[in-house]
Amino acid sequence: MAAPQGSAANNTLITLLSTPGVKNAIHPKVLRKALEGYYALLEQGKVVREGILTVIDFNRPSVDRRIFVIDIEKGRLLHSGLVAHGMGSGEGMAERFSNIPGSHQSSLGFFSTGVTYQGSHGYSLRLEGLEPGINDNAAMRSIVIHGAGYVSDDFINKHGRLGRSHGCPALSFSSFQQVIDLIKGGSCLFIYQDALDGNSVS
Numbered sequence: 001m002a003a004p005q006g007s008a009a010n011n012t013l014i015t016l017l018s019t020p021g022v023k024n025a026i027h028p029k030v031l032r033k034a035l036e037g038y039y040a041l042l043e044q045g046k047v048v049r050e051g052i053l054t055v056i057d058f059n060r061p062s063v064d065r066r067i068f069v070i071d072i073e074k075g076r077l078l079h080s081g082l083v084a085h086g087m088g089s090g091e092g093m094a095e096r097f098s099n100i101p102g103s104h105q106s107s108l109g110f111f112s113t114g115v116t117y118q119g120s121h122g123y124s125l126r127l128e129g130l131e132p133g134i135n136d137n138a139a140m141r142s143i144v145i146h147g148a149g150y151v152s153d154d155f156i157n158k159h160g161r162l163g164r165s166h167g168c169p170a171l172s173f174s175s176f177q178q179v180i181d182l183i184k185g186g187s188c189l190f191i192y193q194d195a196l197d198g199n200s201v202s
Contacts, residue, residue: 009035012072021077026068030057034190037110038072041188046130047112048186054113054179056083056169058094058106058193062162067169069182078182081175084151087164097195099129099137104166107135107143108196111189116180121146121170125180127189134196143167145183147176 041047051073060066067083085094088104098105114126124146129135148170150163
């Protein structure tokens, strides 16, 4: 990675980790990886909307807030909340990941957000996987952001975990429209779990 990108990522990391809403919410290692990728993709023109970075940390259990929308320019957290993983990835924890259609597993890595549309889950946001072999089948797999009734504190209280999707990062009905409108149109989304470092995805 070029020095300017690394410097920008470092400077932004320092700023964000001193921000009350961020420093206790996102693991520094995950945030660093997200920022390094964001600046690299911006430089390559693969992310066209500057200033917004969304991070999903699948090292956390589904009962935790694990999606974070960050305003990089203003150095603040815009949203944190619940997000579901794919039913093929595990129960309360996401442990298996895939790029294969029909796997019903979540995909990891960097994505660019696309356009909104009205689908079978209502208002939804298309995603483009930017990493060959890791998530580049996202569009083919119809991996999108949408709302779901199984993403709620009520569901957690009844079942001890969130419900699970067919691989989509599904959000709560109370937040999905807000989040989609915050991040649509070519912003950067980073979905992380430790498996990404070892590339143990199918």
